[in-house]
Amino acid sequence: MPVLELDNVTAAYGKAEVLHGIGLKVEPGGAVGILGANGAGKTTTLRAVSGMVKTGGQVTFNGRKITGLRPDQVAGLGISHVPQGRGTLARLSVRDNLLVGAYRRKDSRGVAVDLEHYFELFPQLAARRNNLAAALSGGEQQLLAIGRAFMSKPELMLLDEPSLGLAPSTAQGVYEAIAELRRHSGLSMVVVEQNAALAFSIVEEAIVLETGHVALAGTRDELMGMDAIREAYLGG
Amino acid sequence: MDSIFLQLVVDGLANGAIYAALALAIVLVHRATGMINFAQGAMAVMSTFLAWSMWQVGLPAPVAILVTIVISMVMGAAVERLVIRRFEQGSEHTAVIVTVGLLVLFTGLAGLFWGYTAVEFPSLFPLGTLNIAGAFVSYQSLGNIAVLLLVVLGLQLLFKKTKLGLALRAVADNPESSSLSGIPVGNLLMVGWGLAAALGALAGALIAPKVFLDPHMLDQVLVYALAAAILGGLNSPLGAVVAAMLIGVVENLAGHYITIIGDDLKIAVPLIAMFIILLVRPQGLFGQKEVVRV
Numbered sequence: 001m002p003v004l005e006l007d008n009v010t011a012a013y014g015k016a017e018v019l020h021g022i023g024l025k026v027e028p029g030g031a032v033g034i035l036g037a038n039g040a041g042k043t044t045t046l047r048a049v050s051g052m053v054k055t056g057g058q059v060t061f062n063g064r065k066i067t068g069l070r071p072d073q074v075a076g077l078g079i080s081h082v083p084q085g086r087g088t089l090a091r092l093s094v095r096d097n098l099l100v101g102a103y104r105r106k107d108s109r110g111v112a113v114d115l116e117h118y119f120e121l122f123p124q125l126a127a128r129r130n131n132l133a134a135a136l137s138g139g140e141q142q143l144l145a146i147g148r149a150f151m152s153k154p155e156l157m158l159l160d161e162p163s164l165g166l167a168p169s170t171a172q173g174v175y176e177a178i179a180e181l182r183r184h185s186g187l188s189m190v191v192v193e194q195n196a197a198l199a200f201s202i203v204e205e206a207i208v209l210e211t212g213h214v215a216l217a218g219t220r221d222e223l224m225g226m227d228a229i230r231e232a233y234l235g236g
Numbered sequence: 237m238d239s240i241f242l243q244l245v246v247d248g249l250a251n252g253a254i255y256a257a258l259a260l261a262i263v264l265v266h267r268a269t270g271m272i273n274f275a276q277g278a279m280a281v282m283s284t285f286l287a288w289s290m291w292q293v294g295l296p297a298p299v300a301i302l303v304t305i306v307i308s309m310v311m312g313a314a315v316e317r318l319v320i321r322r323f324e325q326g327s328e329h330t331a332v333i334v335t336v337g338l339l340v341l342f343t344g345l346a347g348l349f350w351g352y353t354a355v356e357f358p359s360l361f362p363l364g365t366l367n368i369a370g371a372f373v374s375y376q377s378l379g380n381i382a383v384l385l386l387v388v389l390g391l392q393l394l395f396k397k398t399k400l401g402l403a404l405r406a407v408a409d410n411p412e413s414s415s416l417s418g419i420p421v422g423n424l425l426m427v428g429w430g431l432a433a434a435l436g437a438l439a440g441a442l443i444a445p446k447v448f449l450d451p452h453m454l455d456q457v458l459v460y461a462l463a464a465a466i467l468g469g470l471n472s473p474l475g476a477v478v479a480a481m482l483i484g485v486v487e488n489l490a491g492h493y494i495t496i497i498g499d500d501l502k503i504a505v506p507l508i509a510m511f512i513i514l515l516v517r518p519q520g521l522f523g524q525k526e527v528v529r530v
Contacts, residue, residue: 070415071412071416072415072416072417072418075415076418080416081416082416087410087413088410088413089409089410090409092402100402100414103399103402103406103417103418104418149417152417152418
């Protein structure tokens with residue numbers, strides 16, 4: 001059974017429908033990319049999963065229908081969403097941001113262990129654990145946002161353009177961190193990206209959205225073999 | 237130091253304690269929900285009248301006040317759930333204007349139910365004064381200050397040391413992002429309003445014995461309390477109390493020593509202080525400077 005399945009999902013902001021029937025499947029432990037240009041509906045697809053937008057069709061998580069649930073309920077089931085723009089809690093300390101991620105967990109000892117584990121992986125954040133999140137650089141904030149999602153011990157992580165606004169080398173570092181976390185935890189992922197090369201450093205398969213439709217779908221090798229993809233998303 | 241000066245300072249601190257009580261409720265709501273509730277004073281007046289009614293029918297004052305605090309918590313939560321929640325999705329300004337509407341509504345309701353004649357409210361503390369180095373200070377003022385310090389301590393513990401406090405701060409900072417971590421944002425906003433209303437009820441019960449109780453009891457105090465909350469940095473309970481005391485003292489001294497101000501222009505003092513301090517420190521005395529990086 002897939003971890004996540006989207007079947008004919010539509011979504012609308014007010015009366016304007018922006019997704020017109022999206023299909024997507026994530027197998028346990030798998031990572032799927034959502035590629036496409038600005039305005040194609042990538043972010044909205046993630047928001048539809050998290051219950052942040054009026055949604056039609058069916059979203060199922062481990063076989064359970066989750067369409068119509070509130071964002072906090074979806075998060076409670078084990079789906080962690082790192083929103084576009086990181087959603088950092090700017091006026092909270094680095095440590096508190098991570099603890100907010102663990103809000104739903106009851107095992108306070110496990111939370112403490114995971115917190116230390118995270119700080120071992122990211123020493124530059126460990127050194128600033130008591131600083132306000134607003135004082136971090138863009139790359140550090142992205143690592144913090146991912147860490148916050150990780151602290152909830154999710155089964156599925158939704159990442160919305162982790163490279164947005166970062167210098168290429170910083171974005172590279174963020175993707176290496178994501179790959180590292182995935183190796184450690186074996187969680188499933190959906191990664192929204194404009195930069196296909198970065199996305200393919202993690203995901204094994206992807207869909208390409210165009211104005212609210214799935215234009216293409218396939219494995220990494222299939223998609224990277226297509227001239228259209230290379231020209232549009234990989235810089236020729 | 238002459239004894240008039242000392243007495244003015246002591247009286248200023250006692251007045252400051254009154255402003256601080258309401259300022260704490262304003263800070264609490266701001267810290268827990270990110271907005272300013274202009275109806276905080278009017279809600280507190282309703283609560284105080286409720287306690288007064290219970291006292292009138294024979295309940296001991298401390299019991300009446302405790303019961304009122306609990307009822308106010310429920311009422312505060314209800315105001316959020318039934319009224320404010322409808323405006324939380326829109327612009328922040330809309331919700332703030334709605335609280336101005338609530339201020340008028342609750343003041344009117346208090347007048348409708350209890351009338352506009354000022355009534356006496358029982359003090360929790362014994363009558364009488366203490367002589368400290370030549371200045372007289374009432375047990376009531378000392379009691380007020382002690383209660384306030386306990387409240388400040390309690391709020392610091394709540395926000396810094398508890399999971400509820402962490403969640404309240406997260407929701408105030410970024411509700412949408414908080415919900416993605418599984419925090420039920422609506423429930424927490426309700427809790428924030430409930431706690432602030434409970435604190436407002438306590439503030440009303442502390443203030444009423446000094447100024448008599450009528451529907452407009454807190455109108456002027458609200459001006460001072462808002463000034464104190466803003467001067468203190470809006471998010472800092474301790475900052476609000478220190479700022480309130482400062483306003484109380486400065487107001488008293490200015491009223492006495494600067495003849496043009498006198499008693500009539502005293503209310504301008506906190507506003508002038510607010511203007512000057514915010515020019516120099518826009519984040520308030522104890523507030524955190526907002527640093528935003530992209």
